[in-house]
Amino acid sequence: MFENLSERLSGVFDRLTKQGALSEDDVATALREVRVALLEADVSLPVARDFVKAVQDKATGQAVTKSVTPGQQVVKIVHDALIDVLRGEGDPGHLKIDNPPAPILMVGLQGSGKTTTTAKLAKRMKDREGKRVLMASLDTNRPAAMEQLAILGAQIGVDTLPIVKGEDPVAIAKRAKTQASLGGYDVYMLDTAGRLHIDQELIAQAAAVRDVANPRETLLVVDGLTGQDAVNVATEFDDKIGVTGVVLTRMDGDGRGGAALSMRAVTGKPIRFVGLGEKMDAIETFEPERIAGRILG
Ligand code: GDP
Numbered sequence: 001m002f003e004n005l006s007e008r009l010s011g012v013f014d015r016l017t018k019q020g021a022l023s024e025d026d027v028a029t030a031l032r033e034v035r036v037a038l039l040e041a042d043v044s045l046p047v048a049r050d051f052v053k054a055v056q057d058k059a060t061g062q063a064v065t066k067s068v069t070p071g072q073q074v075v076k077i078v079h080d081a082l083i084d085v086l087r088g089e090g091d092p093g094h095l096k097i098d099n100p101p102a103p104i105l106m107v108g109l110q111g112s113g114k115t116t117t118t119a120k121l122a123k124r125m126k127d128r129e130g131k132r133v134l135m136a137s138l139d140t141n142r143p144a145a146m147e148q149l150a151i152l153g154a155q156i157g158v159d160t161l162p163i164v165k166g167e168d169p170v171a172i173a174k175r176a177k178t179q180a181s182l183g184g185y186d187v188y189m190l191d192t193a194g195r196l197h198i199d200q201e202l203i204a205q206a207a208a209v210r211d212v213a214n215p216r217e218t219l220l221v222v223d224g225l226t227g228q229d230a231v232n233v234a235t236e237f238d239d240k241i242g243v244t245g246v247v248l249t250r251m252d253g254d255g256r257g258g259a260a261l262s263m264r265a266v267t268g269k270p271i272r273f274v275g276l277g278e279k280m281d282a283i284e285t286f287e288p289e290r291i292a293g294r295i296l297g
Contacts, residue, residue: 001224001274002257002295008037009078010297017071027059027074034078042227042258047085047265055081079292085261086288088270092245093285095121095272096216097131097187101180103213104187107206107237108221110194113249113275115145117221118191119152120275120283121247126158131186136161136176138169138209139193149191156280159185169193173209190215198233203240210241217244219272222259224248230259234267249275252282260291 012033019026031052038048055077064073096102104121108114118135125131135153137160139145146163153160161176173190180188190213195202210218220243222230234246246263251274263271271286 001251001253001255001260002041002291003254005037005041005257006295006297008040009034009295012037013071013075013078013296016074017069019071022065022070022074024060024065027065027070028056030074031056031059038258038261041256041261044228044231044258044262044266047262050265051081051085054084075296079296082261082292082295083288085265086271086286086291088245088264090270091285092270092272092287095125096244097125099216100184100186101134101177102187102217103177103180103215104189105206105210105213105215105218106189106191106221107218107241107243108194109198109223109233110196112194112221112223113247114194114221115139115149115152115191116278117219117247117249117273117275117283118149118189119156119158120280121219121273122153122158122187122189123156123280124283125187126156132184133158134161134176134180134183134185134188135159135191136172136188137163137191138172138205139191140167140169140172141193145191145193152280159183161188169205170208170212173213177213198236198240206241218242219245219247220269221247221249221275224251224257224259224274225253225255227256227258228262231262231266234263234269238267238269243269245270245272247271247273247275247283248286252276257295260286 035052122133137146137149276282
């Protein structure tokens with residue numbers, strides 16, 4: 001997922017670690033290259049700039065150039081700075097689903113992978129925590145999307161709320177809540193309608209559902225291949241609806257990875273999970289250490 005960035009950085013660091021002694025100029029040159037590599041990976045400009053500055057400050061402060069293995073020290077500082085920029089607060093994989101039935105609201109643009117992610121997370125909660133999960137599709141504009149959730153539910157052995165023709169999203173959310181309470185479910189997931197772009201209707205609908213469901217978690221699903229656009233979408237959704245975390249999908253693709261690096265720094269919202277394929281198990285908790293390791297190879 002970070003192949004290009006990883007390759008670029010390893011080139012820079014190979015040169016640094018091969019040199020015995022390093023001058024401050026050598027470090028400054030390397031960091032300029034790091035900055036370019038980040039920008040090419042579609043990391044937002046302020047984030048790339050702050051990142052390089054943080055590394056530079058530490059590298060100077062720790063008298064790296066005078067140490068015995070200056071190159072390795074710089075790599076270590078970059079590694080730690082990557083973790084800093086990636087890390088949110090708390091455990092990203094921990095969903096607040098105590099006090100059943102806990103509502104989880106899923107929001108995002110059409111095609112982002114929202115329905116797939118809803119099912120992946122439901123399966124994860126069922127398999128790992130033995131939770132009883134109910135999923136409901138609120139995408140009344142697209143009957144196919146409602147069908148898709150029902151098909152996925154049957155595949156993974158998770159119940160879906162029966163589809164009632166002509167019902168609006170708020171009514172479906174209310175019915176899901178009642179059904180979840182009566183049926184003794186631990187969690188109910190509301191898969192809201194997506195659209196190709198953020199518009200008034202999309203936001204109004206998601207906000208109306210949020211107001212009746214009072215979700216414990218509101219997870220925004222965004223396509224990780226879209227780079228800075230993913231971050232812009234997240235900013236807008238958070239402003240208008242409020243989200244508790246982000247799921248970045250298609251991280252198995254050859255995206256440049258910038259969205260992962262910019263997301264928390266720009267939006268203040270943590271990435272909670274990453275989607276790594278179409279299969280129902282292809283989802284992982286977002287772990288800064290592992291991501292930093294992947295980036296630095
Ligand atoms: P929605 O319109 O946001 O509900 O999107 P869908 O869940 O229908 O997903 C759209 C397409 O993206 C489907 O073909 C999914 O299988 C695929 N998809 C979803 N998440 C991932 C992912 O993490 N990696 C890959 N490669 N494909 C994904």
